[in-house]
Amino acid sequence: MEKRYQQLYSYYYADCLVVCPDCGKDAVVKNENNYKEAALECRHCNLRKTGYDMVLYKAVAKLHCPICAHSIRVERCVKEKLENISVECGECDTKLDIKPRYERYVSNYSKKTNGLKQDDVFGCPLYFQDDCKGNLFWAKNREHLLEMEAYVSSELRTLPYRMRMVERLPAFIKEAKNREAVLKILQKWKNSYK
Template structure:
């Protein structure tokens, strides 16, 4: 008696794993794959590091923090408004000398200090949330930007796209699948996305 064998359907079961523990990015120096890592906490982001094992380039997110100092006053000699500002400072001064452009009166004033971070321009690419360097694992699928934080994240997306059965997602957790763009979830794009994933995994 022959036993009819049934095809095993590929099943996706969500893991609940947090993939944003580190990011694979393009090194700003050698343009090869580098890693941005942090300790997992929001406050630990300020100590995030970029390391490239190809050219040994390193960066600390704290290095991106710069300061701007400003002075806005009325000249005590002629009453005209005086102003001055200096930006891109690593060590902002608490006081600075400012000269009135009308009467040339000069005095030392307390500065207002504000901080900001340098932002890299990506021209439509997806960047990591700490340094905003281009993610290493990204490309275009049918005019849609496809990306993953790292290889573990990419493999998880592959498991989801390749599955024929998908477990219902949690209603109270923002799972990896819940964050996926709609074009990745559409069956008509499955083959194109799987091809793109194979290409990215070989980078």
Template sequence: MTNPSRFIDANLTLDAFSDKTLVVCPKCKGKAIVSSAQIPESAKLHCSSCHYTNNKPINIKDRDFSLTTDYYFNCELWLQASFKNELFWAHNYEHLAYMKQYIGAGLRQRNDSEFFTLVEKLPGFIKSAKNRDKLLKLIDKLEKK
């Protein structure tokens, strides 16, 4: 057996990835992006396929934490797939790559942190070693989406 790869928790939270979320365009069903800005607090939906754009003022505190849609426009997440009876999803390709490192690692090392990090909060089916190979295959598919 080769040396297991090691994942060292970078102590990131979901906020590190949630400022840009890939979604299904409400007009053409292509890949669109929802981004948020702090000053002034606003959210923007933009589709590079059909050029549909929508802007709106938001209150970041009032985010709608749905697992299947973005926080502000209620559009379906682009990077999601069902896994057994669970749902695997990511905000964007960077988020997907970060979870891929975690899932693929044989050794998972925590760092001291005063809060729960993104990977500590992942649901059990993602943490489970027995799902590793299937999850990595699913991620490969999503990466090409």
């Protein structure tokens, strides 16, 4: 009898498993879709960050020196908005305290990742990712991994109503000729994370 695909999980993206930026082991990003509630936690090195920790401000000031009329442009990254910042004219060395304009942005740990998939808030590479026949193959977490394994290993792949994750899988994962390679990678990931 042929093995029929049955959905294991209805939601896969509650937490995202990533590589810790401090120790390089597995860490968890919670609430990845909302930086205000997002949290990065590593059980190995006890790293704890929130989405708010990643918020920075760029203080921007453009003016002309009141003494020599030289153009002054200042951009500084700061953690908190300040009432005034100190600037110095590069021409006459006059020191000024001015009120800057602020631009808010969310920083992250993003480093060169050679095309690897990252979480959206902290910019950490996903823990489960590998090359599969020239394609980037990744899973967000263990549930996502197990769901893909259940789908790829089944011979009958009739989809339940509104099975969005499986519908969106890249073609190389669904192709029968890649079944063995995909399952081998999924098994390696399962064995690497207990």
